[in-house]
Amino acid sequence: MDARIEPSTVDGTTAAPPSKSYTHRALLAAAYGDGARVVTPLVSADTRATARAVEAFGARVVSVDERDDDPAGDSVVPSEASALAVEGFGGRPAVPADVIDCANSGTTLRLTTATAGLADGGTVLTGDASLRSRPQGPLLAAVESLGGRARTTRGNGRAPMVVEGPIEGGRVSIPGDVSSQFVTALLFAGARTDAGVRVDLETPLKSVPYVDITREVLAAFGVETERTAEGFAVGGDQSYARTEPYAVPGDFSSASYLLAAGAVAAPERLVVENLYPNSQGDAAVVDVLDRMGATVDWDRDAGAVAVERSALRGTTVDVSDTPDLLPTVAAVGAVADGETRIENCEHVRHKETDRVAAMAEELDALGAAVEERPDTLVVRGGESRLTGARVDGRGDHRLAMALSVVGLVADGGTTVAGAEHVAVSFPEFFETLADSGASVDLLERPTG
Numbered sequence: 001m002d003a004r005i006e007p008s009t010v011d012g013t014t015a016a017p018p019s020k021s022y023t024h025r026a027l028l029a030a031a032y033g034d035g036a037r038v039v040t041p042l043v044s045a046d047t048r049a050t051a052r053a054v055e056a057f058g059a060r061v062v063s064v065d066e067r068d069d070d071p072a073g074d075s076v077v078p079s080e081a082s083a084l085a086v087e088g089f090g091g092r093p094a095v096p097a098d099v100i101d102c103a104n105s106g107t108t109l110r111l112t113t114a115t116a117g118l119a120d121g122g123t124v125l126t127g128d129a130s131l132r133s134r135p136q137g138p139l140l141a142a143v144e145s146l147g148g149r150a151r152t153t154r155g156n157g158r159a160p161m162v163v164e165g166p167i168e169g170g171r172v173s174i175p176g177d178v179s180s181q182f183v184t185a186l187l188f189a190g191a192r193t194d195a196g197v198r199v200d201l202e203t204p205l206k207s208v209p210y211v212d213i214t215r216e217v218l219a220a221f222g223v224e225t226e227r228t229a230e231g232f233a234v235g236g237d238q239s240y241a242r243t244e245p246y247a248v249p250g251d252f253s254s255a256s257y258l259l260a261a262g263a264v265a266a267p268e269r270l271v272v273e274n275l276y277p278n279s280q281g282d283a284a285v286v287d288v289l290d291r292m293g294a295t296v297d298w299d300r301d302a303g304a305v306a307v308e309r310s311a312l313r314g315t316t317v318d319v320s321d322t323p324d325l326l327p328t329v330a331a332v333g334a335v336a337d338g339e340t341r342i343e344n345c346e347h348v349r350h351k352e353t354d355r356v357a358a359m360a361e362e363l364d365a366l367g368a369a370v371e372e373r374p375d376t377l378v379v380r381g382g383e384s385r386l387t388g389a390r391v392d393g394r395g396d397h398r399l400a401m402a403l404s405v406v407g408l409v410a411d412g413g414t415t416v417a418g419a420e421h422v423a424v425s426f427p428e429f430f431e432t433l434a435d436s437g438a439s440v441d442l443l444e445r446p447t448g
Contacts, residue, residue, distance in 0.1 A: 003400070003419035003430055005407030006439035007388075010261050013271040014432055016250035018042035019280065020425045021210060024050050024107045025217040026246050028115070028188060030086035031059035033221060033240030038084045039247045045423045046105040051084070053112045056100050057093035057119065061086050083245065091192045091240065095121035102127040102159075104352060104395075104424055106134055107181055109159060113139055114185035116163035117148040118192055126160035130352050130395055133158060139182045142172040146197065169193030169236050176205035176231075177347055184214040187234045191223045196236030198228065205231075206347045208321045209281025216279045220246060250274030250303070252282035254426040256328040257401040259285055261433065262307035263294035264335045265408040269306045270436060276303040281322045288329060291315045292336055314338035314381060323348040323355075326377065327402030330359045333379035334368040334386060335409055342377040352396040352424075362391045362403055366410055388412030397424040404430070408438060417445075 023042040030036035031054035041047065043063075051061040064083040093115050100116075102109040102125060109127055113136065116123035126132065137157030140150035147168035153160045169190060174182050183199055190197025205211065211232065215225045218234075222241045225234045255272050262270030277283065277300050286305055290296050292315050295308040314336050317329050326348045333340025348355045360372040369383035388410045393400030400416050407414030419442060422429040434440040 001420040002443045002445055003404060003416045004441040004443060005404050005414045005416065007410065008408055008437060008439040009265050009267055010270050010408070010433070010436040010438050011266050011268045012436050013273065014258060014436055015273045016252070016255035016258070016275050017426050017428065018248040019251035020044060020046055020253070021107070021213050021280070022217065022248045023047045024111065025214060026248060027051055027054060027061065027084065027086060028111055029217055029221040029240055030242070030246070031057065031088045032091055032188065032192065033088045033242065034090055035086045035088040036221070036242040037064070037245040038086060039245045040082065041084050041248050042251065042425070044425055044427055045103060046107065046425060049103045049105040049108040050111070053100050053102065053108050054086070056096040056098065057115060058089035059086060088240070093119045095119045096123050099124045099126060102131060104128050104131055106131060110136070110139060110179065110181040111185045111188060113161065113163055114143065114189035117143045117146065117150070117165040117167040118189055119165045122162055122164045124160060124162050131159060134350060135178055136161060138174045138178055139185060142174050142182065142186060143167060145172045146170050146193070167193055169195030169197050171198040171200065173200040173202055175203045176201040177203045178350065180205060180207040180210045183211050183232055187214055187218065187225055187232060190234040190236065191218070191238040191240070193236045196234055198231070198233040200230040206320050207281070207323055209279055212279040249276055249278050251425070252280045252285060253324045254429070255305070256282060256285040256325060257405055257429065258432065259289060259305060259307050260328050260332050260405045261408060261436070261438070262309070263289050263292070263296070263312065263332055264309060264405060265438070266307060266309045269308050271304055271306045273304045275305050276300065282325055284322050285325055285328060288315070288317055288325070289332070292332060312336035314340040316341040316343060318343050319348065320344040323351070324398060326355055327359055327398045330363060330377060330379050331402040331405045334363050334366070334381050334384050334406055336381040338382050340379045340381065344375060345377055346375040353394040353399065355396065355399065358394045358396065358399055359402070362399065363406070365389050365391050366406055366414065386410040388414040390415040390417065393418035393421055395421055397421045397426065401426065401429055404433065
């Protein structure tokens with residue numbers, strides 16, 4: 001599917017979708033215990049993958065209508081749900097009867113790799129072509145260090161993977177600059193080992209806020225973790241338990257595209273609700289837009305961020321802890337005067353695509369002045385002449401949304417190929433953009 005965006009403005013009030021990161025973790029935490037209700041979850045392609053994975057380990061996930069408390073089916077099928085009722089596997093995952101297909105979800109693959117290490121037998125995990133290109137070696141090595149067996153079918157450190165348990169717990173050492181999801185996976189599974197798990201970091205940890213989210217969710221389900229001098233630790237023989245429903249907060253990562261749209265194309269205020277303070281590092285987008293000159297105000301008590309177009313200027317942004325903001329900042333930088341430098345972004349190359357190279361190439365196609373370096377992306381908005389073109393979302397939800405923001409201000413229409421991939425994290429993105437006043441048409445590509 002293509003999205004055609006014409007130059008247009010946005011305003012009014014809308015809401016951020018529920019957080020993908022919190023939904024993944026809440027589903028997994030509920031499954032590790034006897035179960036729990038997850039309220040206001042994000043139901044997207046990625047979180048469906050996690051729901052399918054925990055069901056493969058013996059849990060059950062059903063959509064529930066909070067109005068009448070009536071289960072709606074056998075699995076997470078609808079495009080949205082007011083709540084998901086999870087019946088857990090009580091800390092003892094079964095050996096799956098079939099291969100676990102994680103689709104495009106790296107979070108699902110990594111978190112459930114460690115879950116597989118608790119099962120008394122073998123689990124096969126795979127995903128789509130993009131996911132099969134992403135590095136998993138350090139996590140597999142950690143599973144082996146903890147007493148399990150783990151290998152990749154092609155011997156290249158990438159899925160498909162075969163994991164055999166059960167792991168015993170202990171101490172492992174992993175790099176911190178590949179993926180924070182390795183730490184998250186080990187903390188989740190480590191709580192159900194006899195000895196617990198200590199994770200020592202060989203290099204400084206990137207994306208620290210995502211581990212903060214993990215620890216926040218684990219605490220909400222009764223699991224204690226700690227930050228050590230060397231990394232993180234979780235005690236063994238802990239139980240996952242929660243009697244109250246767990247409410248998923250709004251997603252700052254997804255909201256960043258709406259806020260960026262307001263910064264470049266809202267002559268009057270665009271207000272994005274459902275954005276309360278929590279552990280999400282991508283809340284930094286509010287400060288970034290403020291530093292770039294947008295008129296922005298965050299009412300933290302009301303959970304509402306108002307943004308209005310102003311004269312934008314370039315700035316320097318370190319994305320060590322906020323890799324998902326790179327496409328957003330690059331898009332705004334293409335519109336701003338001066339130079340925008342996005343630094344410490346080498347780890348952003350290991351996402352659904354190499355987002356550093358992809359944003360550089362697609363922004364160039366739109367007339368932006370861009371320079372790509374190994375660990376830095378430089379966008380010179382003052383030298384850019386943004387002109388509508390056909391650009392490729394590269395099968396990456398975040399690229400598709402960020403490039404659509406640029407389309408709001410580029411001369412002439414912009415066509416974003418692969419628009420359907422927003423279903424990974426923000427299925428209603430284009431509808432939300434259109435409801436805010438943007439000129440958006442979704443076009444099915446001819447087949448055959």
